[in-house]
Amino acid sequence: MLLFLALPTLIAVGTGFVGTDGAFTLDTVAALTDPVVLAAFGSSIWLSALTAIIGAIVGALVCYALLGAPPAGPLRSTIDSLSSVLAQFGGVMLAFAFVATIGIQGMVTVLLRDTFGFDIYADGVWLYELPGLVLPYIYFQVPLMVITFMPALVSLKTTWAEANATLGGSARSYWLRIALPVLAPSFLGSLLLLFANAFSSYATAAALTSQGSQIVPLQIRSALTSETMLGRENLAGALALGMILVMTVVMIGYSVLQSRAARWQR
């Protein structure tokens, strides 16, 4: 436990502060302000935020659609399992799926080009660059939203709807005045979790792009494996430190929202 969790984390953070001569230094941390690194953090945050927002909205819609379906029924259990597969297991395979779909010879690309005369790559191939990551990421963000948001939606109490109806409220007032305020912390919490999920995911991006490193996890890869950045071996540590900082902020926000959400879920 200590050897494989605490130590690696400490080393990861620690190497950020240690120079090549082994002495304490802030130089490598200063590397975090390098324009390339900053740009990577920027695009990582942009990508995570965009896919988290889309994933959260679509996922919440799916959860709403599943409301009222029996929890142990075939529909719910199938969607639960599918979501888990896509959210946790997909990774590398999602990258393959998208090469087969919107790769240069992908099914959808060819269909659009030959049938509708519309070339999605008219301005160049973007699948292997940053914009190409958006679609695959959404495919694991939506399932994660379904898994994390469903319990909150299920815990809406029928008595609240009854009270609303007794007081002369409509379905509209139920959703706007009762359900939305109660669900808001859960929704925002799930949104943050989705952000953290996209921010830390590596497999899909690594399998899709073999060159270039537009996002932070890929920069860590090149910092770890590259032989050209001599004298900057500890850049990976500094990048890891930066990632941990972002993750800490996000996870603190998540736990605050989660405890607010728990108030209504008893």
Place this chain on the structure above:
Amino acid sequence: MSGGFRTTGGVAHAPSRFVRGLILGVVGLVFVVPFVAMVEFTLRRGLVGGYDLHRWTELFQGGLTGEYKPVLVALGNSVGLALGTVAIILLLLVPTMLLVHIRFRRLRRALEIICILPISIPAIVLVVGLAPVFSVVARLVGSGVWTLAFAYGITVLPFAYRAIQANLDGVDVRTLSEAARTLGAGWGSVLLRVLVPNLRRGILAGAFIAVAVVLGEFTIASLLNRVNLQTALVVVSKNDPYTAVILSLIALLVAFALLMAIGRLGAPRRSRTRRAVTASPPQTATPTLTPTGDRP
């Protein structure tokens, strides 16, 4: 403004069948496209055009030998790692959780925090620190792929903990163990013959989740230069994308079957626990792969 109160399936303000069908239909359609594309891709006949099954039959008649031998080796590695990780969970996590639950209840909060912590540390960050640790480990015991099981033991910790804890909350472990002790059982038989059978659903679910996570793991293995199923798939995809896609489809199906099995495990428990301990919320019955959906 009409209809202040409407229920579908016993849930207030649930969508009608039509709306549900519409949303699920549209989202489902969008989600099914890449997988249809994967199947279509594997059936292509190359430059000639048209479709047939020859890639599938070739792959299976060849029995995954020769060119694809590395995939088989990698699958073996992954399965071995999955078993190793499950062993770590069964031999370390389960006894620790039981001990904390029965004897040292004050440590429960600390154990929970430690077990959930790996969620907030991305695997890619963990790998930065694991690299030096593993260079030491490699010097001591060799750089066998099995050493990864310890790292995986950490990454599956939150999932396994969640699954087992959900079961543990629904079973009165204390009374059970006290009853068994009063009847003259030693600690060994309390553990093996009383507690483990009562917790088998949680333990099984935890083990299945561990297997699914390990089989899907890519980040750590790839950056520490070890070979497992996912890294081998990437290597295969570089020179034979068709085979890589076929193997991915199979892997996805197997994972889906595995997770459906977990769902099945959770389902019957629901009625049993409700009868026994009414306090346990039904949501905890089905452990999911994700860390959240946490309820206090």
